[in-house]
Amino acid sequence: MKATLERVAAWIDERTGLYTAGRGFFEEKIPASSGWHQVFGSVALFLVLTQAFTGILLAFNYAPTPGEAYNSLRYILTEVTCGRLIRGLHHWGASMLIVVVVLHMVQVFLWGAYKKPRESTWIVGVVLLLLTLTYGLTGYLLPWDNRAYWGTVVATNIAAQLPLVGPLMARLLGGEGAVGVVTFARFYGLHVLLLPPATMLLIGLHVFLVRKHGVAPGPGDEGLSKKPFFPGQVFKDTVAIFFAFAILFLLAVAVRVPLEQLADPGDTSYIPRPEWYFLFLFQTLKLFNGPLELVGSAVLPGLAVMALILVPFIDRGKLVKVTRRTVAIAVVALAAIGWTGLTAAAVKSTPSEALAAQVDYSGPTAWIQLSPEELAGVAYFRQENCVSCHAFGRASDGPDLSRGLIHRDAAWMIRHFKDPAGMRPGSSMPAAGLSDAQLNSLAAFLLRLNPDNATVLADAPEFATQGALVYQSHQCSACHRVNGVGMTIGPALNGLARRQTRSWVADHFANPQKLSPGTSMPPYKFSPKELDNLMSYLFSLPES
Amino acid sequence: MDDERAVAPEERKPLRRNLLLGAMFGMGAAIGTALGLPAVIYLFFSPKSRKPSEWTEAGGIAAIPPNAPVEIAFHRKRVDGWKVVSEKTTAWVVKHPDNTVTAFGPQCTHLGCAYHWTEAGSGFLCPCHTSLFSIDGKVLSGPAPRPLDRYDTKIEAGKLFIGRLRPSVETRA
Numbered sequence: 001m002k003a004t005l006e007r008v009a010a011w012i013d014e015r016t017g018l019y020t021a022g023r024g025f026f027e028e029k030i031p032a033s034s035g036w037h038q039v040f041g042s043v044a045l046f047l048v049l050t051q052a053f054t055g056i057l058l059a060f061n062y063a064p065t066p067g068e069a070y071n072s073l074r075y076i077l078t079e080v081t082c083g084r085l086i087r088g089l090h091h092w093g094a095s096m097l098i099v100v101v102v103l104h105m106v107q108v109f110l111w112g113a114y115k116k117p118r119e120s121t122w123i124v125g126v127v128l129l130l131l132t133l134t135y136g137l138t139g140y141l142l143p144w145d146n147r148a149y150w151g152t153v154v155a156t157n158i159a160a161q162l163p164l165v166g167p168l169m170a171r172l173l174g175g176e177g178a179v180g181v182v183t184f185a186r187f188y189g190l191h192v193l194l195l196p197p198a199t200m201l202l203i204g205l206h207v208f209l210v211r212k213h214g215v216a217p218g219p220g221d222e223g224l225s226k227k228p229f230f231p232g233q234v235f236k237d238t239v240a241i242f243f244a245f246a247i248l249f250l251l252a253v254a255v256r257v258p259l260e261q262l263a264d265p266g267d268t269s270y271i272p273r274p275e276w277y278f279l280f281l282f283q284t285l286k287l288f289n290g291p292l293e294l295v296g297s298a299v300l301p302g303l304a305v306m307a308l309i310l311v312p313f314i315d316r317g318k319l320v321k322v323t324r325r326t327v328a329i330a331v332v333a334l335a336a337i338g339w340t341g342l343t344a345a346a347v348k349s350t351p352s353e354a355l356a357a358q359v360d361y362s363g364p365t366a367w368i369q370l371s372p373e374e375l376a377g378v379a380y381f382r383q384e385n386c387v388s389c390h391a392f393g394r395a396s397d398g399p400d401l402s403r404g405l406i407h408r409d410a411a412w413m414i415r416h417f418k419d420p421a422g423m424r425p426g427s428s429m430p431a432a433g434l435s436d437a438q439l440n441s442l443a444a445f446l447l448r449l450n451p452d453n454a455t456v457l458a459d460a461p462e463f464a465t466q467g468a469l470v471y472q473s474h475q476c477s478a479c480h481r482v483n484g485v486g487m488t489i490g491p492a493l494n495g496l497a498r499r500q501t502r503s504w505v506a507d508h509f510a511n512p513q514k515l516s517p518g519t520s521m522p523p524y525k526f527s528p529k530e531l532d533n534l535m536s537y538l539f540s541l542p543e544s
Numbered sequence: 545m546d547d548e549r550a551v552a553p554e555e556r557k558p559l560r561r562n563l564l565l566g567a568m569f570g571m572g573a574a575i576g577t578a579l580g581l582p583a584v585i586y587l588f589f590s591p592k593s594r595k596p597s598e599w600t601e602a603g604g605i606a607a608i609p610p611n612a613p614v615e616i617a618f619h620r621k622r623v624d625g626w627k628v629v630s631e632k633t634t635a636w637v638v639k640h641p642d643n644t645v646t647a648f649g650p651q652c653t654h655l656g657c658a659y660h661w662t663e664a665g666s667g668f669l670c671p672c673h674t675s676l677f678s679i680d681g682k683v684l685s686g687p688a689p690r691p692l693d694r695y696d697t698k699i700e701a702g703k704l705f706i707g708r709l710r711p712s713v714e715t716r717a
Contacts, residue, residue, distance in 0.1 A: 050579065057583055061625070068626075075626030081589040082582040089579075231564040242571040249578055518628035 026234065028211065029226035033218035034233055037111070039240035040104035041210075045203065046241045047097040050248070051135075052196065054090040062142075064188040066181055069144040070262045071517060077259055088252030094136055096248050098277050101132050106332055111322050112315065113216035119312035121209040124202055126308045131199050133277075138191040140275055141184060149263030150272030152187070153179050158285070158297045179265075219319045261500045262515070273350055280342035283349075366453040367460035368542060370445070371485035372477060375468035375537075376438075377445025378460050384432055384442075392454045398429065401446055402454035410443040417442065441472055467537025470530045479521065482541060490521060495543035502535055599698070599705040602647075606702055608639045613661040613668070613679065615650070618706060635695055635706055636661065636668065638679060648681055649693035649709045668692065681712070 013019040061080055063072040076083035105125065108114055114122035141152040156179060160170035174182030227233075264270070274282050281301060288296035315328070367375060381387070389398035408416070412423065417439050420429035432439065471477070477486030482493050496505070504515065509531065512521040526534065602618040617634045635647040636659075648668075652659045657672035667684055668677040675686030682691050696707030 053579060053583070057586055060587065063626075071626045075591070079591040079626070080586060081591065082586040083591075085582050086586055231561055231568070235564045235568055238568045238571050242575065245575050245578070518623065518626065 025211075026228075026230035028214075028229045030215040030229050030233060031217035031221040032224035032227055033221050034215055034227070036236055036240075037107055038215065038233070039237050040100055040107055042237035043240050043244045044097065044100045044104050045207075047093055047100055047244065047248075048199065048203065050245075051090060051093050051097060054086050054093060055192070057086050058090055059192065064142070064184070066144050066184050066263070069142060069184070070259075073143050074259060084256075085252055088255070088257055089248060091257045092248055092251040092255070094139060095275075095277065096244065096251075098132055098136065100244065101129055105129065108216075109311065110325060110328050110332060111216065111218065112319055112325060112328065114312040114315075115216075115319060116312070116316065118209070118213050118216060121206060121213065122312050123309055124206045124209065126305070128199065128202050128206060129308075130305065131195060131202065135191065135195055135199075136275055136277065138187040138195070141179075141187045142191065143259055144184070144263050145260035146263055146270050147258075147260050147272070149179060149265065150270050151274050152183065154272055154274070156183065161294070162298050163294065217319075219321050258499070260498075261504055264501070264504070271350075273346075276343070279346040280339050283342040283346040365459075367456040367464060368540070369453070369483065370448065370456065370460075370468075372468040372471040372482050373441050373485065374445040374448045375460065375465055376472040377441040377443070377448075378456060379465035379469045380434060380438055380442045381445060381457065382465065384434070387457065389429070392457060402449050402451060402457075406446060406449070410440065410447060413443040413446065414439045437472070463533045463536040464540060466530075467533040467535070470526065470534040471537065474524065490519075493538055494541045496541060497539045498543065502539060505535055505538070506531065598696075598707050600707075602635065602637075602704045602706045604702050605637075605639060605643075605645060605699060605704050608637060608645075610639050610641050611679065613638045615660075616647075616704075620706070636692075637704070643699075645697050645699060645704055646680070647695040647697050647704075647706055649695060651693075652688060653683075653690050653692060653712065654686070654688040 009019055058076065061072060061076050061083065063069060073087070076087055108122065108125070137155060140155075141148045156170070156173050159173060160166050162169060172186070174180070174184070174186045273279070284300060285293070285296040288294075367378070370378070389396055390401050392400060392402040406413075414436065416423040417432045417434070420427040420431060432442070434442065471482075476493075479490035480486050480493050481488050486492075500508075508515045508521075509524045509526065511523055512519045513523075600618055600620045602616050608614055613636050615634050616637050617632055619630050620633055621628050621630050634650045636650060638646045638648075640646070650658055652670035652672065652675055654670065654673055654675050657670050659668045659670040659675070659677070661667075662669045666676070667679065668681075670676075670686065670688070673687050675688035676684040677688065677692050678684050681694065683689075691712040693709055693711050695709050698705045698707070
């Protein structure tokens with residue numbers, strides 16, 4: 001068996017040279033000082049390949065035109081099995097790739113591995129960094145949600161303001177001032193047609209140059225014999241790749257990447273923010289106003305790229321130990337501090353999403369915890385003026401229901417509501433004029449009542465109880481879930497305020513098919529008052 | 545890890561080499577599985593289906609003459625990926641004397657061409673490879689491997705409702 005395999009291998013090798021080439025690659029001699037600090041390049045290559053893999057899978061279920069893009073991505077997220085995982089891998093893989101590419105550069109920079117004759121390897125690396133960032137910028141638009149749309153509006157406007165090339169850039173990116181189908185097609189073309197082969201070519205060149213000049217030696221390597229790349233260093237690379245992948249996979253599984261509402265060019269309330277790795281540029285831009293704006297948008301980034309390219313020509317000194325490269329360490333430390341400071345400032349200035357909701361969460365909010373049914377019960381409790389006999393926390397004619405002393409079940413209570421004296425002889429309580437469904441709500445509320453949440457009766461805002469009433473009477477919970485109660489045929493409604501605008505939801509009630517093609521939700525006609533209460537209630541629901 | 549200089553490499557190489565190789569293949573296999581398995585599921589599992597309503601109204605049956613096949617066009621909803629499309633489709637409907645109805649799928653069971661009822665009334669003839677089917681859908685001649693497919697049908701208040709298309713299973717006698 002083994003002999004046959006070897007014969008087949010020899011036959012193939014004789015005709016293709018594949019095995020010889022592979023062996024040559026792995027048996028390459030590397031300096032004795034090589035080790036764990038040199039794993040980042042391999043990890044970056046692995047992540048690029050993973051991005052290609054997940055990107056192709058996404059493309060199999062994705063329609064690259066504005067309206068369709070959003071619907072097809074939502075299809076991937078909500079209907080295709082494992083779709084959310086694949087998208088998560090692609091999304092977090094992009095972030096991780098940028099982290100790893102930067103770590104790779106920092107390592108090469110600290111060790112001075114760009115020195116003669118490896119200047120060209122370094123420069124190709126800088127170009128690859130720029131390509132990676134371009135991937136991030138173009139991929140950001142492809143979900144075509146509000147985040148994508150408004151982020152790209154800002155990015156294209158910055159490009160259009162560049163001196164000399166600005167108007168050309170605007171035309172190249174698809175139209176002056178407006179982000180639409182043309183911009184989308186250009187970004188998609190860049191992302192999947194132009195950038196991948198460019199990246200592959202440059203990575204090939206980068207690796208070729210690494211091999212041509214050999215892995216950069218450290219000081220003192222001259223006197224030592226070299227060691228083979230395989231298996232020692234290959235093992236270290238594999239371990240690093242494994243850890244990187246484990247982190248990526250956990251992120252993709254555990255951290256949900258949101259899909260916001262469909263891009264709405266008329267949504268003036270949206271505050272765009274770029275992806276985290278561009279926040280430092282975003283913040284830099286804020287430091288310059290008026291005619292100086294160009295300094296932040298073009299001059300400084302341009303100078304930074306120029307400086308990176310020139311690094312090997314500026315630092316031409318002798319190779320010394322990394323611990324003695326104090327200037328390089330200082331540069332990295334300063335850059336890290338500057339980047340962190342700018343990013344932190346940008347994060348801090350980002351308005352909290354909760355501000356969008358109109359509920360004052362500093363006030364008593366026990367009512368938010370109630371299910372819609374229980375909250376509707378509050379409405380009936382008020383409507384039937386039960387409190388005139390059942391005051392909470394003080395003496396009154398009827399028992400104080402808030403003391404958590406109810407030890408009857410809902411069925412008993414409903415019979416009691418209908419025929420008070422029949423269930424409890426001698427009771428002077430009048431029968432409630434409510435339907436069974438309404439009595440159910442009332443019973444649900446009373447069963448939930450305890451001394452800690454008794455304040456809901458006074459605190460629950462009118463819009464919430466009335467909104468819950470509309471919610472109940474239209475049996476929304478047959479498809480939707482609120483505070484863990486209800487079915488999951490439709491989306492859960494907690495945190496709706498983060499996902500949609502009020503105008504979108506109002507339109508969606510009127511014509512669900514138009515905004516969510518294929519949805520099983522029927523259209524609803526509410527009175528303006530009902531609609532207002534229901535939406536205010538739904539938009540006050542916190543993230544579950 | 546970096547101490548192979550201290551010990552003569554030849555003495556410890558095979559064991560260490562095999563250990564490293566095993567660990568590398570293990571990690572590689574783990575990554576391959578974690579990427580490959582979801583990819584297979586993503587590509588080959590059918591997505592959670594959204595079902596449009598099963599029955600489509602296809603008009604009244606009063607006007608259909610008995611035992612004379614007519615082609616009826618109707619719009620039905622079909623889930624197409626992330627969309628539900630409303631598309632025009634047809635059925636060859638035969639009304640029987642007892643007022644029951646059979647509705648055949650409009651494609652020949654051989655290679656999917658659209659067939660027609662011959663003017664002479666000899667059967668459903670497919671223009672592609674001359675498959676001929678009888679009025680009850682059985683294959684009379686030609687290469688068709690099985691009878692015509694039938695839609696589920698029901699009649700309510702004199703209106704014909706067309707449901708799912710069921711592939712025929714009966715093979716040629």
